Amino acid sequence: MEVGAMVPSRPWASPAQRLRRVGIGLLYGALYFALSAGALATMFPLIWMILTSFKTFEEANAPQIVWLPSALRWEAYRAILSRPEFLRAFANSVFVTALAVGGTLASITVVAYAFSRLEWPGRDVVFILMLSTMMIPPQALIVPQYVFFNKLRWIGTYNPITIPGFFAGGAALVFLLRQFMRQIPKDLDEAARIDGASHWQIFWHIILPLCRPALATAAIFLFVAHWNSLLQPLIYLQTTSLYTLPIYVTSLVNPQQTVQPWPSIMAASFITALPLIVVFLLLQRHLIGGIVLSGMKG
Amino acid sequence: MVRAYLYTLIWAAGTVVFILLCSLAMGGAARLLAKWRGLSRNRQEEVFAGYAFAAPWIVGFVIFVVAPTLASLYWSFTSYRLPAPPVFVGLANYLKLLLRDMDFRAALLNTLYLTVFGLPAQMVVALALALLLNQRIRGRGLYRAAFYMPVFLGTNAAVLLSWVFMLNANTGFLNQILRLSIKVFPPLRILMQIFIFVIEVSNAAFLGVQTGNFTLLQRVWQTGLPGPERVPLWLEHPLWIKAAIILLMVWSCGNMMLIYLAALSNIPRELQEAAEVDGAGPWQRFWHITLPLLSPATFYNLIVGLIATMQMFEQPYVLLRDRPTLAQAGHTVVYYLWRATFRFNEIGYGAAISWVLTVLIMIITLIQFRLERRWVHYEL
Numbered sequence: 001m002e003v004g005a006m007v008p009s010r011p012w013a014s015p016a017q018r019l020r021r022v023g024i025g026l027l028y029g030a031l032y033f034a035l036s037a038g039a040l041a042t043m044f045p046l047i048w049m050i051l052t053s054f055k056t057f058e059e060a061n062a063p064q065i066v067w068l069p070s071a072l073r074w075e076a077y078r079a080i081l082s083r084p085e086f087l088r089a090f091a092n093s094v095f096v097t098a099l100a101v102g103g104t105l106a107s108i109t110v111v112a113y114a115f116s117r118l119e120w121p122g123r124d125v126v127f128i129l130m131l132s133t134m135m136i137p138p139q140a141l142i143v144p145q146y147v148f149f150n151k152l153r154w155i156g157t158y159n160p161i162t163i164p165g166f167f168a169g170g171a172a173l174v175f176l177l178r179q180f181m182r183q184i185p186k187d188l189d190e191a192a193r194i195d196g197a198s199h200w201q202i203f204w205h206i207i208l209p210l211c212r213p214a215l216a217t218a219a220i221f222l223f224v225a226h227w228n229s230l231l232q233p234l235i236y237l238q239t240t241s242l243y244t245l246p247i248y249v250t251s252l253v254n255p256q257q258t259v260q261p262w263p264s265i266m267a268a269s270f271i272t273a274l275p276l277i278v279v280f281l282l283l284q285r286h287l288i289g290g291i292v293l294s295g296m297k298g
Numbered sequence: 299m300v301r302a303y304l305y306t307l308i309w310a311a312g313t314v315v316f317i318l319l320c321s322l323a324m325g326g327a328a329r330l331l332a333k334w335r336g337l338s339r340n341r342q343e344e345v346f347a348g349y350a351f352a353a354p355w356i357v358g359f360v361i362f363v364v365a366p367t368l369a370s371l372y373w374s375f376t377s378y379r380l381p382a383p384p385v386f387v388g389l390a391n392y393l394k395l396l397l398r399d400m401d402f403r404a405a406l407l408n409t410l411y412l413t414v415f416g417l418p419a420q421m422v423v424a425l426a427l428a429l430l431l432n433q434r435i436r437g438r439g440l441y442r443a444a445f446y447m448p449v450f451l452g453t454n455a456a457v458l459l460s461w462v463f464m465l466n467a468n469t470g471f472l473n474q475i476l477r478l479s480i481k482v483f484p485p486l487r488i489l490m491q492i493f494i495f496v497i498e499v500s501n502a503a504f505l506g507v508q509t510g511n512f513t514l515l516q517r518v519w520q521t522g523l524p525g526p527e528r529v530p531l532w533l534e535h536p537l538w539i540k541a542a543i544i545l546l547m548v549w550s551c552g553n554m555m556l557i558y559l560a561a562l563s564n565i566p567r568e569l570q571e572a573a574e575v576d577g578a579g580p581w582q583r584f585w586h587i588t589l590p591l592l593s594p595a596t597f598y599n600l601i602v603g604l605i606a607t608m609q610m611f612e613q614p615y616v617l618l619r620d621r622p623t624l625a626q627a628g629h630t631v632v633y634y635l636w637r638a639t640f641r642f643n644e645i646g647y648g649a650a651i652s653w654v655l656t657v658l659i660m661i662i663t664l665i666q667f668r669l670e671r672r673w674v675h676y677e678l
């Protein structure tokens with residue numbers, strides 16, 4: 001499918017070849033145009049969000065497009081950042097995400113170690129059982145789990161959205177880590193065993209440091225999932241003071257009004273998106289490279 | 299605020315202690331069994347470690363998967379509204395759900411619509427982007443990152459508000475730019491009218507099947523091509539809400555694109571060159587070599603996409619939250635599960651909904667795996 005693969009550039013090219021080269025140049029022009037247009041369209045919701053957050057109320061809701069804000073105004077940011085509810089929602093999101101990601105990451109690493117580097121009777125059966133849980137849609141378990149958490153009096157607390165992760169929630173990520181750990185040569189553990197190291201020491205001092213790339217990938221996936229999580233917080237956090245960012249920011253849209261204060265809403269959206277964007281910009285090369293290399297496993 | 303954090307932190311610490319105790323107990327029991335079976339000391343140690351390390355998942359599996367599954371299976375046959383205890387009612391929930399609940403039927407058909415039209419649209423765009431990116435170009439990493447970005451942002455309700463803003467029928471960016479481009483280049487108007495007509499007729503037909511009431515379809519059909527000033531009513535009208543959801547789906551196709559890109563880079567170049575020597579044009583090469591060799595990637599995207607579409611929640615939540623009149627035309631099964639169950643604590647009914655959803659996902663996945671052999675080629 002290479003457009004220009006078959007044309008070697010030769011200075012003595014005949015007119016026909018030269019014509020062909022012009023055609024290929026045009027093809028490349030079209031290719032770049034299509035890619036740039038696609039990239040612009042994909043990024044546009046984000047670009048428009050940022051532009052809007054600097055506009056005035058009138059500019060944002062004008063009947064004709066106002067492309068750029070008439071000045072770089074920080075009012076919307078100042079307004080949203082001076083709201084205690086917004087700051088609280090931000091802190092709540094940080095707390096929930098940090099605790100859930102930390103607990104899940106620690107437990108899935110331990111479990112992946114058991115599935116990849118240790119021999120114990122029943123291991124393969126348990127592993128297949130774990131893989132088969134990937135077939136169960138998480139929503140199917142929400143109703144009975146709600147009853148269970150209700151019995152524990154956990155409704156209206158952060159427990160239901162953080163604590164279950166501590167039990168190695170997320171079979172797909174355990175699988176990812178296990179595949180990674182399996183590639184580490186077995187001689188390393190055996191040599192350490194002969195030197196008298198315990199399994200815990202091998203895990204902590206040998207395997208864990210070697211797994212950093214896979215751990216980073218798992219951490220990114222978990223971070224994105226928890227930062228964006230909506231359904232579970234909606235069900236369990238029933239008081240406004242506990243709301244996380246996605247719930248709080250969507251509640252800024254007031255259905256009673258026909259015109260919304262879009263600049264401040266977009267400022268809130270952008271602050272919510274910012275941690276995602278930063279993580280993405282810092283780690284996208286690592287993440288995308290990993291998915292492209294491992295092909296289907298992503 | 300601090301109290302809520304502290305409460306959860308204390309519970310978290312307690313959970314860690316609980317998991318450690320479970321690990322030691324499970325590992326200890328396994329070691330005892332290994333000793334009794336006469337294994338060497340070294341093997342005993344390994345068996346202990348194996349069970350101790352795997353214990354967090356095993357315990358979690360019992361508490362959060364096995365017990366809830368069994369409980370919800372029972373509750374789906376009961377009338378159970380918290381805090382009252384469950385009362386056994388047999389198949390009543392399922393009968394009501396499948397035969398009489400029009401909202402559930404609407405949710406099911408909407409999900410079907412999104413699967414049949416949205417998912418292929420998503421996959422075609424992903425494939426097109428991957429093919430473009432697979433050329434010899436500069437700045438590939440940059441383009442790739444741009445296309446992948448919505449995978450991070452696409453399910454965040456706060457970020458999706460940007461779409462709500464852009465899709466506003468009057469002042470939203472999308473309709474503004476459509477109006478502007480028609481003003482600059484008037485021949486586009488007829489294309490726009492045809493687009494609006496096609497979307498409205500097809501959605502009216504679908505709504506007709508859904509509700510058994512075809513008056514809307516008749517009206518749309520008799521009006522014919524819409525007036526020259528008409529624009530899409532993305533979030534304003536039942537005929538458009540599903541198109542808006544599909545737009546959001548297509549926007550976040552970056553993961554599928556990456557899978558296609560990985561598969562494309564695995565196609566041996568010699569194959570393409572050999573076909574070219576034999577006189578195959580670019581279209582023939584795409585149709586007979588590239589596409590069949592991509593079929594495993596297509597299959598993977600199809601399965602993952604099917605499951606994701608069946609479980610869609612964030613997009614309908616953001617688009618429908620303030621538009622209750624559009625709910626029936628746009629809500630998905632999971633959205634309905636949330637609305638129907640947690641507003642009135644209808645546990646029994648909710649359990650039945652989630653079982654229907656689970657069985658549906660399993661049936662569709664199994665059918666796909668059955669059909670796999672017909673069209674997925676692992677080699678040419």
